[in-house]
Amino acid sequence: MRDILLTFLMALGCSLVVAGAGLLVLRGPLRGRSVTAHIVVLLLVTVLGVLAGILGAAMEMFISDHDLHVLLIVVAAAATVSLGAGLWAGRRLARASMWADEAREQERQAEARRRELVAWVSHDLRTPLAGLRAMAEALDDGVVADPETVAEYHRRISAETDRMAGLVDDLFELSRISAGALRLTLSAVPLGEIVSDAIASAEPLAAAAHVRIAAAPSGWPVVDGSVPELSRVVDNLLRNAIRYTPPDGTVTVTGGAADGEGWLAVTDTCGGIAEGDLPRVFDVAFRGTPARTPTGSAGGGLGLAIVRGLVDAHHGDVSAENLDGGCRFVVRLPLSGSDRPGRAGTGRPGAPATAG
Known part of the structure; x- marks a missing residue:
């Protein structure tokens, strides 16, 4: 019994020394390192603790070199x-942790965009x-009575109703x-x-x-596409360009095919x-700096976000860039099988076909 107790105490002491050294490493140089490293x-602390305990016990027990070598081989294996x-497990945990962090960040960004959208739409x-409400009350109370003003109020009520209907339609499309x-x-x-x-x-x-x-x-x-959705893409881009172009300005639409893709600019x-x-022009409810915000009735900040969503659904790409005195939005879409290179008009967004 005394030999067993001494062997146990010797192994325990050696293992505690190794474990203490490992804890110091974890609390010091490895603080903030990856899950895999920890x-x-x-x-390593566990293995070295076992190895230290075996060596300590072997010194107390005076076992043969052959038996000690066998123990060391078993521990090494x-x-x-x-x-x-x-x-392997550490890398999986690190990868899962990274994915979880990315998912939480995306969720936070989505929640921020939802709050921003609700604020803009409200x-x-x-x-x-x-x-x-003010115009309807004025008409009901007889504050406005002359035919010309009444007709103007009716026109403005109709225009505002159409704009609100368009905003609701944009919200429905964006939700889809x-x-x-x-x-x-x-x-x-x-x-x-x-x-x-x-x-x-748009004329x-x-x-x-x-x-x-x-x-x-x-x-x-x-191109390979869906007519209603592509019509909405082009319509939104045109109306966005018209809204931000000053009077006597020009909006130019060009297109062609290059590198196996059809493009529209x-x-x-x-x-x-x-x-x-x-980088933010395609974000939901983003309208840009006040200097770019158009005078008069602006959109809901959803048109370009819808453009990006519809183009992505077509496995295409949309981008924006500045030019001298203006900007250009370029949509790239997969070519139809009947319009592969050699069958379609050619060109590049950087060198558009001549506008009529």
Whole structure:
């Protein structure tokens, strides 16, 4: 019994010395290091503790060199397996922790965007509603009686109602994109026809703003896409360009095919976008600096966010860049099988076809 107790105490003492040294390492040089490093050090402390205990017990027991070598070989084999398993588990835990951190950061960013969107939409709904209420009360109370003013009030009520309906429509479209509920019916879409229809729809808005729209006469590719969604993309880009282009300015629409992709570029003469705003122009409810905010009735800050969501759903890409005196939005989409290189008009966004 006395020999057993002495052997135990010897092994315990040696193991405690190693464990103490390991704790000092964990609390010192390894503070703030990765999960993998901590797991490996803990396993090393365990293995070295066992090894120290064996060596201490062997000194007390005076076992043969052969038996000691056998014990050391067993410990080495177990240590190899333990360290390998610990390294594998540590890397998995580190990867899972990184993914969890990224997910939490994305959730925080999404929540911040949702709060920002609610704030913007609340403002955009509250302001026209207050105006509508005031005009309706003026008409009901007979404060406004002359036919010309009554007609003007009716016109303004109709315009504000249309704007609010458009905002609600944008919110619905954005919710479909965000929820992953957007289902596209892809087909071969002539991009020139989409652009032609969008320009015809935007002409009254451009005329009211004294802005000219110019489009390339030819060279339009055929892309894989869904007609309603691509129509909305082009329409949103055109209306955004018209809104920010000063009177007597020009909005130019060009297109072509390059590197297996069809592209569409909408160029305006807005004076450019602040460099700090360029990475955020496609964010929900982002309207830019006050210097870029248009006078008069602005949009809800959702149009470009919808453009990015719809283009992403088509496995395409959209970007914005500054030019001399204005900016350009470029949409790139996969070419249709019938419009691969050699069959379509060619060109690059940096060298657009001549505008008509």
